Amino acid sequence: MGRAPCCDKANVKKGPWSPEEDAKLKAYIEQHGTGGNWIALPQKIGLKRCGKSCRLRWLNYLRPNIKHGGFSEEEDDIICSLYISIGSRWSIIAAQLPGRTDNDIKNYWNTRLKKKLLGKQRKEQARRSGCVKQEIKREADNFMIPVVMNQTPYWPQLPLDIPPTSPNQEAPLKDQSSIKNLLIQLGGRFSDDHQQTTTTTSIQRPFDVSMVTQDQIYASSMSINSMNSTPRSQLPYTHYNVSGAGPNVIQGLENLPVELSELLLYSNEQPLDGLESFYAMDVNGSTGTSSVESSTTLGDISYFSYPQMALDYEACQQSMLQHASFEEYKYFGSQ
DNA sequence: AATACGCCCAACCGCAACGCC
DNA sequence: CGGCGTTGCGGTTGGGCGTAT
Known part of the structure; x- marks a missing residue:
């Protein structure tokens, strides 16, 4: 027996909201608030709607100061x-x-x-020749990569020495500098924040797993997860160096179509529109290539030797891995 | 003009977290 | 501490609309 439905599905209206329904809901909430109980609300005001539907309608459409479209x-x-x-x-x-x-x-x-960004990647990818793919594969063999756990690629969530996140840091970030701070904690760097970033992060990567205890890894994982309402995997992760370790494939990606793997590997090679402020810098502190929008040539993966950039690369890979769907692969990877 | 196709977005669904009893 | 109801979240769906053929 499954969970009881949140409402009588046979007796609720679904689909688009009418202006009358909107007016009823808006008027009631503006006057009385939600009363802390969305489930009971539709009955109170005579709406044949599920409470969840009312909540969604209010939050996404009727709530004051909502902006639609026209993203800057x-x-x-x-x-x-x-x-x-x-x-x-x-x-x-x-x-x-x-x-x-x-x-x-x-x-x-x-x-x-997503299409804008991935489309740009694909364009750049198409511009490059197939021999370049060989090059990056070879270089990837020297990349520090995560162990596959239960056949699911598990990429590290965070730098190991990020300080624990305080509850205060969950407060809304009100301006660009606050967002930068968040990104810095997560491994990003900004061209105009050299001094700050070099002092707030001191990432040591790639690292030797033998020097790190599982507890440390887990604690770091928890600190970053605490920023989020829903902790992700709490499995400890482990790195190992596959240099010279046989198959010419990145561990953890072998179950992915090779095109997707390559897309991931390409993912930080060229500038992406809309990411101008998210810069990495090299060890000399000069503004330059970023993990996200690196202009690093394919033959030059020196960013692996720059701890910060390796981190950024991982963040990008992790993000792509976790969120690239097979549909994207079919669409982008087969063209 | 008719049809097919693709894009966009509002709304739905299922699940996990949360909070109360 | 466990059960239950509610809330919040992220993924997915489906219909409207614009564009291409």
Whole structure:
């Protein structure tokens, strides 16, 4: 027997809301609030709607100061940057964009931004010759990669020495610098924040797993997960170096179509529109290539020797791995 | 003009977290 | 501490609309 439905599905209206329904709901909430009980609300006001549906309608459409469409370049920047850092945590991303709803951002990402970014990647990819793919595969053999657990690629969530996140850090980020701070904690760097970033992060990667205890890894994992309402996998992760370890394939990606794997490997090679503020810098502190929008040539994967950039690369890979669907592969990877 | 196709977005669904008893 | 109801979240769906053929 399954869970009891939240409402009598046979007796609720579904589909688009009428202006009358909107008016009823809006008037009631503006006057009385939600009463802390969405389930009971539709009955109170005589709406044949599920409580969840009322809540969604209010939050996504009727609530004051909601903006629809017309995303600015700055908003694009923020969405892209946060997505690369934390993935599809739409509610968190929406919290940084006043007037935007998670649903709106999710739709915007899925229908436009993602295509914009991946489309650019594909263009760049197509521009490059097949021999370049060979090159990056060879270089990838020297990349520190995560162990596959239960056949599911598990990419590290965070730098090991990020300080524990305080509850205060869950407060909404009100401005670009706050967002930068968040991204810095997550491994990003910005061209105009050299001094700050070099002091707030001191990532040592690739690292020797033998020097890190499982407890440390787990504690770090938990600290970053604490930023999010829903902790992700809490499995400890382990790195090992596959240099000279046989198959010419990245562990953890072998179950993915090779084109997708390559797309992931390409994912930080060229500038992406809307990410201008999300820069990495090299060890000399000069503004330059970023993990996300690196201009690093394929033959030059020196960013692996730059700890920060290796981290950014991982973040990008992780994000792509976790969120690239097979449909994307079919669409982008087969063209 | 008719039809097919693709895009966009509002809304739904299922699940996990949360909170109360 | 466990059960249950509610809330919040992210993925998915389906219909409207614009564009291409």
